[in-house]
Amino acid sequence: MTPQNTAGPLPPPTERRRLRQSRSLTHAQLAAQVGVGPSTLRAWESGRLVxxxxxxxxxxxxxxxxxxxxxxxxxxxTAGEGASAVEAGRETPQAVVPQPLTPAQAFDELYAFCAPALVRQNYLLTGRPEVAREAVERAFQLAWQRWPEVARDRDPGGWVRAAAHDCALSHWHGFRSRYRRPEPPPADPADRALLDALLTLPPVYRRTLVLYDGVGLDLPETAAETEASTPAAANRLAYAREALAAQVPALAEPGELRRRLRPPATSEEVRAADPEPVRRKAERRNVFWTWAAVACTVTIIGATALAVRSAPTHYEAPIAPAQAVQGVPPAGVMGPLSREERALQAKLRSAAAKGPYRLVPEAR
Structure with missing residues (x-):
């Protein structure tokens, strides 16, 4: 027998969906308020589950x-005046139509709804309040830079959450000197024990536990957000729960673990910044990268023009490589003449004076 709800009359499935949309809430946002996963909320709205x-x-x-x-x-x-006014055409009752939100207002609403919980989640993932705030602000800056895409997303809160968790768990934080020093532990012993136990887990196991037990996602959604298969996410979740229960026996009960992760989860003062400075910083980043792209484009165009201007306009044959000259007799060595050489020298001298082929200039 399916357990029934005893809180009061429940609207039909179509009315449940309409009521949620009338408040401009996504499945994930309403599911977070109720304490269930978005897939469970969809099943309630479709009537598949009670x-x-x-x-x-x-x-x-x-x-x-x-x-x-x-x-x-x-x-x-009033009743008497209303009939006459309508008959006279002076007044017509009109329904109140909600005004659409501007992009900035919609962004601020999303920030106000998601940022506090995201900062607390990132604090559980990193143990550093400054990193948690910075990751959330960076994620919302990316969301504002891509707002047309994020606004049309099926789950804008999930889009920002995935970006914030990626920023918080980035390995680049280890290269920053300010984040190499240990942070002071929480003042509450229970919070300190929970945080110490969480930080002993590998980052991907820690994120799986926070998403499933802290955020309330189901296993397929947790697996998709951590880029793993559903069986792998289930194994990571089981290992993380066992590791936490071994260090903090009070967290062995899943209900107690969810209770500790879903509320503020820490008594530390971990708060998000206001949405307007985040939007301004995102806009400044857009302007910076736009001008950087313009500068790179101008540099490439200038280098191309210089190459075209200085390039040769006709073909020039390459100069052949140098080669050593072959067949040159070696230079003679100075020294006394041999007997044969002296005989040849005397013969040449005598033949040159008497030979008929020698031309001798004549004086005129």
Whole structure:
């Protein structure tokens, strides 16, 4: 027998979806408020599952609140005056239409809803408040730079959460001198024990535990966000729970672990910055990278023009490499003449004076 919800009358599935959309909430955002995964909330909205337990009661109370706040009374004339006014065409009752949010307002709403929880999650992942804040601000700066894409995403909060966790667990933090010094531990012994136990886990196991037990994602969503298969995510989750239970026996119960991870999870003062400075910094980054791209383009165009200007306009044959001259007799060595050489010298001298082929200049 399926357990039924006892918090009150539950709207039909189509009305549940309409009430959620009337508050501009995504599945992940409403699921975080209820304390379940987005897939469970989708099953409740489609009617495949019936909400039950404490989560079902919370879900029913939220829907009842949404329905009560959605009924807006329209001010108008009294009964007698209203009929005459409508007949005269002077006044017509109109429904209140919500005004669409500007991109900046939508971004601020998303920041106000997600940033505090993300800072606490990143604090559990890193144990450093400054890194947690910086990672969240960097993730929202990326979201503002790509706001048309993020605004159309099925789960904008999930997009920012994945970016924030990636920034928080980046290995580049180890090269920064300010983050090499250890941070002071939390003042509360329970928080200190929880944080110390979490930091002994490998980063991917730590992230899997925070996503499943802290955020409330189901296993397929946790596996997708950690880029692993569902069985691998399940094995990581089991190992992380066992490791935490070995160090902190009070966390052996999954319910107690979820209770410690989902609320603030630490008494430390870990807060996010205001959304407006984050938007301004993202816009400054956009301007910087735009001008950097323009400068690189101008440099490439100038180098190309210089190469075209200085390049040769006709073919010039290459100069052949030098080669040694062959067949040259070696130079003679100075010294006394041999008998044969002296005989040849005397013969040449005598033949040159008497020979008929010698031309002798004549004086005129």
């Amino acid at each position: 909400p039950h337990g404490s989560e079902g009661e919370t879900y029913t109370r939220l829907l009842t609140t949404f329905a009560a706040e959605g009924v807006t009374a329209v001010d108008g004339p």
